[in-house]
Amino acid sequence: MAFKSLRNFVKALEREGELVRIQEKLSPILEITEVIDRVSKMPGGGKAILFENLDGYEIPILANTYGSYKRMKMALGYDNLEDIGWKLYRILRPEVPKTFLEKLKRLPELKKMNDAIPKTVGKAPVQEVVNRDGDILSLPIPQCWPLDGGRYITFGQVITQDPESGIRNVGLYRIQVLSPKELALHWQIHKHGNHHYWKAKSLGKKLEVAIALGGESPLPYVGSAPLPPEVDEYLFAGIVMERPVELVKGITIDLEYPANAEIVIEGYVDPSEELVDEGPFGDHTGYYTPVDKYPKMHVTAIVHRKNPIYLHTIVGIPPQEDKYLGWATERIFLPLIKFNLPEVVDYHLPAEGCFHNFCFVSIDKRFPGHAYKVAYALLGMGLMSLEKTIVVFDSWIDVHDIEQVLWAWGNNVDPARDVLITKGAIDVLDHATNEMGFGGKMIVDATTKWKEEGYTREWPQVIEMSKEVKEKIDALWNKLGI
Ligand SMILES: Cc1cc2nc3c(=O)[nH]c(=O)nc-3n(C[C@H](O)[C@H](O)[C@H](O)COP(=O)(O)O)c2cc1C
Numbered sequence: 001m002a003f004k005s006l007r008n009f010v011k012a013l014e015r016e017g018e019l020v021r022i023q024e025k026l027s028p029i030l031e032i033t034e035v036i037d038r039v040s041k042m043p044g045g046g047k048a049i050l051f052e053n054l055d056g057y058e059i060p061i062l063a064n065t066y067g068s069y070k071r072m073k074m075a076l077g078y079d080n081l082e083d084i085g086w087k088l089y090r091i092l093r094p095e096v097p098k099t100f101l102e103k104l105k106r107l108p109e110l111k112k113m114n115d116a117i118p119k120t121v122g123k124a125p126v127q128e129v130v131n132r133d134g135d136i137l138s139l140p141i142p143q144c145w146p147l148d149g150g151r152y153i154t155f156g157q158v159i160t161q162d163p164e165s166g167i168r169n170v171g172l173y174r175i176q177v178l179s180p181k182e183l184a185l186h187w188q189i190h191k192h193g194n195h196h197y198w199k200a201k202s203l204g205k206k207l208e209v210a211i212a213l214g215g216e217s218p219l220p221y222v223g224s225a226p227l228p229p230e231v232d233e234y235l236f237a238g239i240v241m242e243r244p245v246e247l248v249k250g251i252t253i254d255l256e257y258p259a260n261a262e263i264v265i266e267g268y269v270d271p272s273e274e275l276v277d278e279g280p281f282g283d284h285t286g287y288y289t290p291v292d293k294y295p296k297m298h299v300t301a302i303v304h305r306k307n308p309i310y311l312h313t314i315v316g317i318p319p320q321e322d323k324y325l326g327w328a329t330e331r332i333f334l335p336l337i338k339f340n341l342p343e344v345v346d347y348h349l350p351a352e353g354c355f356h357n358f359c360f361v362s363i364d365k366r367f368p369g370h371a372y373k374v375a376y377a378l379l380g381m382g383l384m385s386l387e388k389t390i391v392v393f394d395s396w397i398d399v400h401d402i403e404q405v406l407w408a409w410g411n412n413v414d415p416a417r418d419v420l421i422t423k424g425a426i427d428v429l430d431h432a433t434n435e436m437g438f439g440g441k442m443i444v445d446a447t448t449k450w451k452e453e454g455y456t457r458e459w460p461q462v463i464e465m466s467k468e469v470k471e472k473i474d475a476l477w478n479k480l481g482i
Pocket residue numbers: 154169170171172173174175186187188189190191192193194223224225226227313315322325326383
């Protein structure tokens with residue numbers, strides 16, 4: 001079961017021995033980063049950390065909260081995250097009930113869907129304290145790395161509405177503090193918050209924005225989930241939790257945001273204003289991303305609980321907490337990839353490849369050129385289109401096992417024949433391309449090659465021991481003293 005609020009999640013983490021409280025006085029400027037970085041690089045991702053004694057601030061900072069497989073599963077309330085994807089799969093491909101009895105059996109499922117719809121409440125914990133004249137610097141917003149352009153909110157749910165359709169988007173984008181009442185919103189060109197901004201600009205409208213920290217335990221994650229533009233992230237969270245996300249209407253804006261959040265910053269972007277300098281920022285590539293132009297947000301109010309917890313994450317040289325957020329996305333979206341491409345057995349986006357540098361995918365190969373068909377399809381699918389290298393393997397290769405991946409990639413690929421260099425949209429954070437956001441891509445066919453694919457020799461057999469010998473040794477194994 002997911003938790004109703006971040007503070008309930010923290011209590012559960014403490015009960016499970018998954019939280020460390022730090023009472024030593026530390027500064028949110030650089031010092032806590034050094035602690036978080038060391039902890040998140042411990043085997044298994046280390047523990048969640050609550051910094052309770054911050055130099056200059058009463059409000060504690062919570063970090064590395066989602067930074068392990070166990071905590072990510074606890075936050076979403078599932079032992080197997082693929083189950084979330086299968087749930088979505090069933091919504092996309094409902095089995096049509098044929099008999100009255102079958103129809104009756106479907107009723108609980110329909111109810112679950114209904115229960116997933118966000119619910120608006122009148123009174124919200126997050127509005128216990130309302131500060132219309134709020135100064136953002138009253139919050140313990142950290143500066144992560146020495147050359148960062150300033151302080152950054154790094155784990156905020158950035159909520160906007162499509163100015164035409166009214167459909168909500170929630171994106172996890174970093175936000176730079178420019179002044180006590182001004183922020184810069186780093187929604188990259190491929191992201192939906194950015195689409196809302198450009199739509200508002202073309203319509204000559206202001207765009208209201210809310211930035212929420214905390215709420216029901218899946219919420220900080222759902223902003224990072226690459227959902228299609230028509231899907232409301234809070235509906236998705238409701239499907240995950242099988243109960244609605246509670247929302248409340250803003251005090252100074254017409255947007256709704258999570259009622260159980262810890263802190264919300266309300267405001268707007270005026271697209272008639274000039275874009276501002278944003279960055280540099282030490283990013284999840286392990287490099288600083290340079291200064292670029294992004295919209296300025298004006299803060300109209302800050303609301304929070306009486307004793308709020310400030311939720312924070314850092315990115316930097318992997319692995320960091322985002323390894324586990326990315327892993328959740330990888331697992332949840334596997335069934336949806338299979339919905340479009342049933343031949344896909346599994347895929348893996350390694351955190352060391354910053355999720356967008358490598359995609360290893362295994363397929364059930366059935367026809368010549370099948371590897372290319374899958375690679376092209378993936379490159380046309382949402383944010384998978386930003387992948388730089390796609391390597392396609394036979395079904396029996398475990399794409400999560402780097403030893404198997406390198407073994408099969410090295411042995412099965414003739415670079416002159418099996419590597420296709422092409423071009424396309426590239427992640428904005430990639431610094432290797434000549435142009436930001438556009439550059440080369442590599443498709444590698446590491447499957448067994450067929451005659452129809454131009455292979456002229458006899459493909460060799462993989463070494464395997466006979467079944468009889470295996471069984472004999474299995475039976476003797478415990479006696480061998482090994
Ligand atoms: C810790 C973390 C920080 C992120 N920061 C940014 C960011 O600053 N800008 C951005 O465009 N995407 C960022 N992302 C990726 C987006 O959250 C992700 O692409 C998400 O799907 C965007 O939602 P959207 O498709 O609704 O725009 C970040 C992801 C994580 C896990």
